[in-house]
Amino acid sequence: MSHGKPWGKTISQLESDIGQLFTRDARGVTPTELAHEIYPHVLACLGEYDRIRRIAELRTSRESGLLRVALEAGAAITLPVGLLQAFDGAHPSLQVASSVMAPDVIVDALLSDRVDAALACPRQMDGVTFRPVYTNPMTVVFRADAFAIRNELCVGRTQGGAMELRTEFLSGKTVFGISPANHVEQQLEPYLHHLGLDTHISFERSDIALTRDAVTSGLGGAIVENGSVRRVFDTPAYVHVPLRGRGAPVWEVGVLSATHKRASAGVVALSTFALDYVERALSEPDDGTKGTGRLAHTHDHQ
Numbered sequence: 001m002s003h004g005k006p007w008g009k010t011i012s013q014l015e016s017d018i019g020q021l022f023t024r025d026a027r028g029v030t031p032t033e034l035a036h037e038i039y040p041h042v043l044a045c046l047g048e049y050d051r052i053r054r055i056a057e058l059r060t061s062r063e064s065g066l067l068r069v070a071l072e073a074g075a076a077i078t079l080p081v082g083l084l085q086a087f088d089g090a091h092p093s094l095q096v097a098s099s100v101m102a103p104d105v106i107v108d109a110l111l112s113d114r115v116d117a118a119l120a121c122p123r124q125m126d127g128v129t130f131r132p133v134y135t136n137p138m139t140v141v142f143r144a145d146a147f148a149i150r151n152e153l154c155v156g157r158t159q160g161g162a163m164e165l166r167t168e169f170l171s172g173k174t175v176f177g178i179s180p181a182n183h184v185e186q187q188l189e190p191y192l193h194h195l196g197l198d199t200h201i202s203f204e205r206s207d208i209a210l211t212r213d214a215v216t217s218g219l220g221g222a223i224v225e226n227g228s229v230r231r232v233f234d235t236p237a238y239v240h241v242p243l244r245g246r247g248a249p250v251w252e253v254g255v256l257s258a259t260h261k262r263a264s265a266g267v268v269a270l271s272t273f274a275l276d277y278v279e280r281a282l283s284e285p286d287d288g289t290k291g292t293g294r295l296a297h298t299h300d301h302q
Contacts, residue, residue, distance in 0.1 A: 067266035072120035080281035132254040133274040146218035160234030174220030187249035225251035
């Protein structure tokens with residue numbers, strides 16, 4: 001090791017401050033007892049330096065206008081098509097980098113600074129902030145001829161011709177849920193219990209692709225957010241049971257960010273833009289039906 005190199009100068013300076021760290025002879029360099037004693041502390045310092053460098057790199061990326069957005073697969077498809085593209089176009093100074101993530105890794109990605117924000121369902125946990133941008137009531141959809149329907153339970157028909165029934169119709173029926181961990185399911189069970197209904201909640205067919213099959217099979221109903229109800233199930237072939245009243249489940253999607261750091265201007269801009277974009281999309285129907293708006297057409301069950 002030559003003292004003419006920067007690293008050699010650093011070692012020399014350190015030895016002049018705290019004492020000899022290495023003995024040097026023709027056979028090479030040997031650590032002293034002092035070197036062995038301070039070695040764990042040096043490792044700790046290097047670890048802190050890595051964290052400091054990571055903070056600096058994150059600040060540089062934020063100052064350069066990079067906004068890293070995670071999309072929760074089951075939630076983002078509920079939002080209007082083109083939201084991120086429109087946001088990117090409206091904010092040319094920001095470079096938006098998006099990636100699709102599974103629900104169980106969204107929060108960890110936020111807390112570990114791998115992403116700046118997420119378009120996702122709400123998380124009731126410490127360390128994250130949720131700003132809702134899309135909220136919609138839920139409806140349970142059944143095949144019209146799957147069960148005998150008492151006239152006193154009917155409250156009318158929808159614009160598409162589907163029969164609307166009172167929630168009492170759910171008594172004794174099976175409702176296929178989205179996922180046991182989904183925020184809708186966490187609202188559904190207390191809601192049904194409060195109404196005194198002996199409804200069975202099943203996740204046997206909770207996969208999105210199986211929703212239509214679960215309904216058309218006549219085995220039960222599927223819980224669906226109202227935007228999808230109007231698009232997919234608003235025909236005389238189905239009956240709708242809207243979930244209304246206190247504690248009724250709602251489908252929410254919003255912007256998640258970590259609370260341990262101040263929201264950047266990009267995250268704040270995304271939240272504001274997304275809320276405005278969704279409101280405009282829902283108020284400008286693309287199929288002649290009020291309120292459906294330019295929502296994604298890639299799913300049947302969310």
